[in-house]
Amino acid sequence: MGTKSAFNWITLWASLLFVVILGFSRLSYGMFLPGIQRAIGGSYGHLGILGTVNFIGYLIGTLCLSPLISRFPYGKPLINRITCLLLGLALIGSAFSHHFTQLGLWRFVIGLLSSFATVLVLSIALDAVRPAERGVASGLIWLGGSAGILITGLFAPYTIDPSHLQGWRFAWAVMGVFGVIAAFGFEFVTRRRGAEKTLLQTESQLEEHKSENVFRLLLNPNRLLYLVASYFFFGWGYIIYFTFLIPYLVSKGVPSLYAGMIWSGIGFAGLFNGWIGGKAIDRWPSGFTLALGLALGMVGVSGAAANQVWFTVLGAAIVGMVSFITPPLMTTALLRRHVPHHAYTACLSIATAFFALGQIIGPIVGGVAVERYGLQLGVASSAIFMAFAAVFACLYGYQQRQGATYSPRLQ
Template identity: 70%
Template sequence: MSVVVHSNYKSAFSWITLWASLLFAVILGFSRLSYGMFLPGIQREMGGSYGELGVLGTVNFIGYLAGTLCLPLMLARAPYGKHFLNKLSCILLGMTMIGSAFSHDFLQLGLWRFVIGLLSAFSTVLVLSIALDAVHPIQRGIASGIIWLGGSAGIMVTGLLAPYTIDPSHLSGWRFAWVAMGIFGILSSIGFEAVIRRKLAASAEWHKESGPQFKKRANVYQLLFNPKTLLFLIVSYFFFGWGYIIYFTYFIPYLVALGIPSLYAGLIWSGIGFAGLFNGWLGGRAIDRWPSGYTLAAGLTLGSIGVLGVITDSVVFTALGGVLIGLVSFITPPLMTTALLRRNVPNDAYAACLSIATAFFASGQIIGPLFGGWIVDGYGLQIGVTSSAAFIGISAALACIYGGIQQKLAKRQRLANEKV
């Protein structure tokens, strides 16, 4: 078995990262972002204003935040149960997606969306943590890219389903789509569990744990909330969550309001997901080659420019802007943040650090739909969607500050080495 584990460390391309990527299609593309695609169909069947529908999006991310905050405590009390917890949360996520398809009012759908958010938070952190444990440190950027591009594939698939989910002739199309996505999620979780058992069951890393819990917690908070280390990175992650979720919640309703046929709106959405497939590979390679906040800031800046395509009133520029977002700043910030954290925190503290960083991300996603819904109801869909550019821009500026801090620390380390 040691030979098998060693071979996994030779490359980020493995069955583990492949199955993790399929799970991320469910965790990100199906369970969370498909809501923005299905919003017109849900509104047509259930009614409600965009502000009220935005609240349902916020409820989902409240569950997501709750999950990220609970996970470190759960891992601390059951440090050897990470793999069991991951299997359970992934299977339940697929089942709750199926359950949500049978909602008949806002209260039922809101409860399902909360539980889906909770379980997707568990799955996001645990799948990444388990998969990246099997990858050599210098290849974890590209491995993160492979895993996160599953989310782009999920976006692409939901876009292709547009004629059946948002077209008025298929009133309940979004329900059938969620059932199919939930079944796919259950099958993917079984596949991921099978390959993990086969490849890593006998690895010494499987049960590798850190020292006392109090020491681990102190290290985690010292790392994450120190302005001289990772604080600006995770605050950047917060503002990215705020900005990108506004765009992905209200972009399709904006296209529908323009009178664009559902087929074309779905193709634009799929184009974002298709571009994101390349984003995962390009972003992963970039962060492995230039592991810096400046690399992250470059993608975020281009993404904020892509959002501005909406203000041109041109379907072509709006679509091109969406593709630019998919290519450089949809998957890039999460995967780069994941990779940068993995490089800068100890192995035994990574799951807790990623969970707390994801809580910042989730907090931004909670505020985003509420803020976006308020802007949309007061000033229209175009202004609401465009507002996401401001928050993505703030995220880019904070990533630049983090890059500057990295540069100073590296220079200081070089001077210290020269003295020795």
């Protein structure tokens, strides 16, 4: 099978899977937090720990994936189909949680499975796309996460309104069913288009490149360290914002319908973000392009520091438009350009592990800030870490300009 344009059935179903992998399994937790608190109790600090547990699972999964692929170099399609199916089933299972520990175990499993699915779905889908269009394809896939946020916002009247105590359970069950359907759809189109055969041919080159030290490539200050550091701080900053934004709006007396509309607005803006960001990184594949989105995101999340809800709403729109999907998709595209083809899956897995580490630290720091200084400053604290991410992205862009990064010939 030859490579295809960015617009193909594999990319479409990969995007639908990202609705589940990012929007449903990861970020819906922040949307459902008020309803979960009413149902099972706990302070926001304690419930923030469950967010951390989710990302501990995510980190462990990313660390395990690279050696697993090395052990079974032809097993990516099989591992992916099992992982995506189990992820949908785990979302259904989490809907039946009745106490803190039980939900924590489900969040851990979901984090573990979503880490595998994030890397594998991207890797399989992008292998089927022409190199010049992989930024656009990455944007189309990542915007599935924005669609997931948009959809979860529509559930708001049934998940955070006190009159619907069990609404979040029904929502998670429906999301899990959608995840199972998306897993079967992705499996069908990859088999029908022969993507699996192409993938196996690509992976057959792995044996010739085992000497490549992926950690040395990623953590070398003269190569990709600054890009990885930017991804780490972005994970730290954005997860604070998405975990505590809805609780903050509820605490300000914003009705559940309007809070849901704000959340959906982030997702709707992110739909354009994915397209614009993908086109931008294809045309200007630079750390400076990434830094611009992160800097605007820093401005957006700072809107929560104002005492006017409208500033928070405007800031949320900015976050959705320029810096929710942009950093992951641009990091994905930059890695695709600047690491050897045979090392891409391992490099993406390890970079995602640093992203996950940031997401582990974020809810802990955010929870402490919320408990000590209140929800408003807790949410706004995410701007600090977005600023760090932007600085490191600038350093990476400067490094690219000096010609220090590795730039393999695109295959």
